[in-house]
Amino acid sequence: MTNNQSVLKWLDEMKELLQPTNVMWIDGSEEQLEKLREESVQSGEMHKLNQDLLPGCYLHRTQPNDVARVEGRTFICSREKENAGPTNNWCDPQEMYTKLYNIARGTYNGRTMYIIPYSMGPIGSPLAKIGVEITDSIYVVLNMAIMTRIGEKVWEVLGDSNDWVRGLHAKCNVDPENRYICHFPEDNTIISVNSAYGGNVLLGKKCFALRIASYQGWKEGWMAEHMLILGLQNPKGEVKYVAAAFPSACGKTNLAMLIPPKYLRDKGYKIWTVGDDISWMKIGPDGRLYAINPENGFFGVAPGTNEHSNFNALESTKKNTIFTNVALNLDNNTVWWEGLDKNPPKNALNWRGEPWDYTKYDKADKVGTSGAHPNSRFTAPAKNCPCISDEFDKGQGVPISAIIFGGRRAKCAPLVYQSKDWVNGVFVGSAMASETTAAAAGAVGVVRRDPMAMLPFCGYHMGDYFAHWLEMGEKLGDKAPKIFNVNWFRTDDDGNFLWPGFGDNMRVLNWIIDRCEGNADAVETAIGYVPRPEDIDLTDLDVDFETLTSILKVDKDVWEKEAAEIEEHYKKFGDRLPEELRAQLNNLKENLAKM
Numbered sequence: 001m002t003n004n005q006s007v008l009k010w011l012d013e014m015k016e017l018l019q020p021t022n023v024m025w026i027d028g029s030e031e032q033l034e035k036l037r038e039e040s041v042q043s044g045e046m047h048k049l050n051q052d053l054l055p056g057c058y059l060h061r062t063q064p065n066d067v068a069r070v071e072g073r074t075f076i077c078s079r080e081k082e083n084a085g086p087t088n089n090w091c092d093p094q095e096m097y098t099k100l101y102n103i104a105r106g107t108y109n110g111r112t113m114y115i116i117p118y119s120m121g122p123i124g125s126p127l128a129k130i131g132v133e134i135t136d137s138i139y140v141v142l143n144m145a146i147m148t149r150i151g152e153k154v155w156e157v158l159g160d161s162n163d164w165v166r167g168l169h170a171k172c173n174v175d176p177e178n179r180y181i182c183h184f185p186e187d188n189t190i191i192s193v194n195s196a197y198g199g200n201v202l203l204g205k206k207c208f209a210l211r212i213a214s215y216q217g218w219k220e221g222w223m224a225e226h227m228l229i230l231g232l233q234n235p236k237g238e239v240k241y242v243a244a245a246f247p248s249a250c251g252k253t254n255l256a257m258l259i260p261p262k263y264l265r266d267k268g269y270k271i272w273t274v275g276d277d278i279s280w281m282k283i284g285p286d287g288r289l290y291a292i293n294p295e296n297g298f299f300g301v302a303p304g305t306n307e308h309s310n311f312n313a314l315e316s317t318k319k320n321t322i323f324t325n326v327a328l329n330l331d332n333n334t335v336w337w338e339g340l341d342k343n344p345p346k347n348a349l350n351w352r353g354e355p356w357d358y359t360k361y362d363k364a365d366k367v368g369t370s371g372a373h374p375n376s377r378f379t380a381p382a383k384n385c386p387c388i389s390d391e392f393d394k395g396q397g398v399p400i401s402a403i404i405f406g407g408r409r410a411k412c413a414p415l416v417y418q419s420k421d422w423v424n425g426v427f428v429g430s431a432m433a434s435e436t437t438a439a440a441a442g443a444v445g446v447v448r449r450d451p452m453a454m455l456p457f458c459g460y461h462m463g464d465y466f467a468h469w470l471e472m473g474e475k476l477g478d479k480a481p482k483i484f485n486v487n488w489f490r491t492d493d494d495g496n497f498l499w500p501g502f503g504d505n506m507r508v509l510n511w512i513i514d515r516c517e518g519n520a521d522a523v524e525t526a527i528g529y530v531p532r533p534e535d536i537d538l539t540d541l542d543v544d545f546e547t548l549t550s551i552l553k554v555d556k557d558v559w560e561k562e563a564a565e566i567e568e569h570y571k572k573f574g575d576r577l578p579e580e581l582r583a584q585l586n587n588l589k590e591n592l593a594k595m
């Protein structure tokens with residue numbers, strides 16, 4: 001427990017508001033967590049899985065109306081509307097506090113208030129930050145115990161400081177009409193009501209580590225980004241670190257845990273995972289950019305995860321994992337999801353907890369007929385991951401050599417290119433986009449701009465966010481990481497993928513690191529430096545030289561259309577769009593005109 005006056009005062013206010021019947025301070029001990037697991041099994045909130053096959057693993061189901069993040073009900077409540085910018089929902093903070101307090105008032109009555117002190121980042125790391133979440137959900141406590149570092153030590157590190165993030169979660173009655181996920185960046189406060197689904201209620205993740213932290217990073221001179229962090233080890237045993245941002249459905253977790261093809265493994269190449277979703281980056285004493293993963297676990301999408309697509313992720317879920325909204329195999333009390341293997345259980349409950357007949361599965365109605373919900377999740381401790389980096393738990397962070405942006409583009413971006421410099425790289429990130437897939441609702445192939453993959457996660461005006469990137473580049477000078485863009489998703493005219501992806505993406509990562517080290521060639525094009533086909537190692541790969549040549553091509557017509565779309569996209573940001581980025585766009589147009 002703590003004597004921190006700012007914490008105690010806030011907790012008093014919250015108790016007064018919420019009227020809990022009991023209060024429990026989460027101390028992070030295994031005994032306390034085990035008692036909570038037992039209690040949640042007794043109440044039916046969690047289901048204990050087969051402890052021989054899945055030791056320490058549980059299944060939880062959320063309400064069918066509460067299965068995903070709700071961007072339409074997510075708000076940035078800055079004092080000035082203009083400061084939330086054109087890409088966020090905004091509400092006046094006083095109005096929103098009043099509304100949320102009215103919704104939450106008295107709703108802990110008959111329930112327990114759990115007080116969770118947590119650290120984003122290794123406890124005591126100079127890059128870490130502290131939060132306190134109160135919740136009326138044991139599921140939240142147990143997930144936070146996996147996803148963050150919790151417990152008594154956090155209070156010790158916090159001491160008397162007022163530098164911590166307040167997080168109020170109240171399940172209320174899980175009413176979608178009154179569901180709100182609200183951020184008050186100027187008050188270091190998050191309030192989430194009427195949801196019990198992970199992304200809306202594990203307040204350390206998207207709410208703190210991205211929305212609030214991006215604002216803090218802007219004010220304090222560091223960066224909170226929606227990026228994986230990986231270490232690439234070469235045959236000499238040297239490890240170089242890369243941070244990479246992708247919109248959803250681009251294989252971010254797969255890239256973070258990549259297993260190189262056998263030919264490269266035999267040579268001694270290996271990938272180490274530092275993080276799969278979020279990166280906090282600060283300039284270190286030597287002037288380079290250092291990154292930590294603020295999280296302590298993976299909140300990964302289950303469907304599609306299997307021993308071929310992502311062996312390391314699957315291994316991570318074999319113990320001490322909470323599964324949410326997957327199917328339950330009643331024959332052996334284990335879990336199943338679409339894409340795990342080709343043997344759906346014959347005797348099973350679906351994600352709603354109803355008897356499930358796998359023969360009725362209909363791809364066109366996944367939510368209605370699948371065993372697992374398409375957005376079902378595993379919450380797994382990062383330490384379970386067979387390729388977790390030694391640096392994961394060290395607080396000083398890893399030096400970043402390259403930053404990679406990416407998206408799903410059938411015809412536009414080449415397999416890989418390097419931006420001309422930092423400012424050009426910020427331009428590339430600001431124009432980042434992905435095309436919708438058949439898996440998503442709505443039209444296929446629609447381009448959605450998602451700058452730096454931060455569209456739903458930037459806690460302030462995106463024009464100011466771009467300016468912050470430019471300022472960081474100025475501070476970093478020639479120590480700045482090199483910025484690249486990748487696209488694993490080029491297709492032929494019949495829509496077939498031309499690049500195998502997965503482990504073979506290692507071949508592209510090798511070129512990227514070689515470029516950082518000055519050991520690889522490239523051709524200067526209108527958009528940046530593109531490898532010559534002979535610069536990408538195709539040994540043992542079923543991709544021919546012509547195909548590689550075609551996916552490295554920069555097509556003038558396609559890019560002229562792209563430039564026009566970027567111009568449209570930029571209009572949103574008005575006069576907060578940095579001049580340097582407008583100049584980059586003009587430069588691109590001029591370069592294309594010369595092609």
Ligand code: OXD
Pocket residue numbers: 199248277
């Ligand atoms: C996630 C997301 O769940 O980005 O990580 O949506």
Ligand code: MN
Pocket residue numbers: 226277
């Ligand atoms: Mn994410």
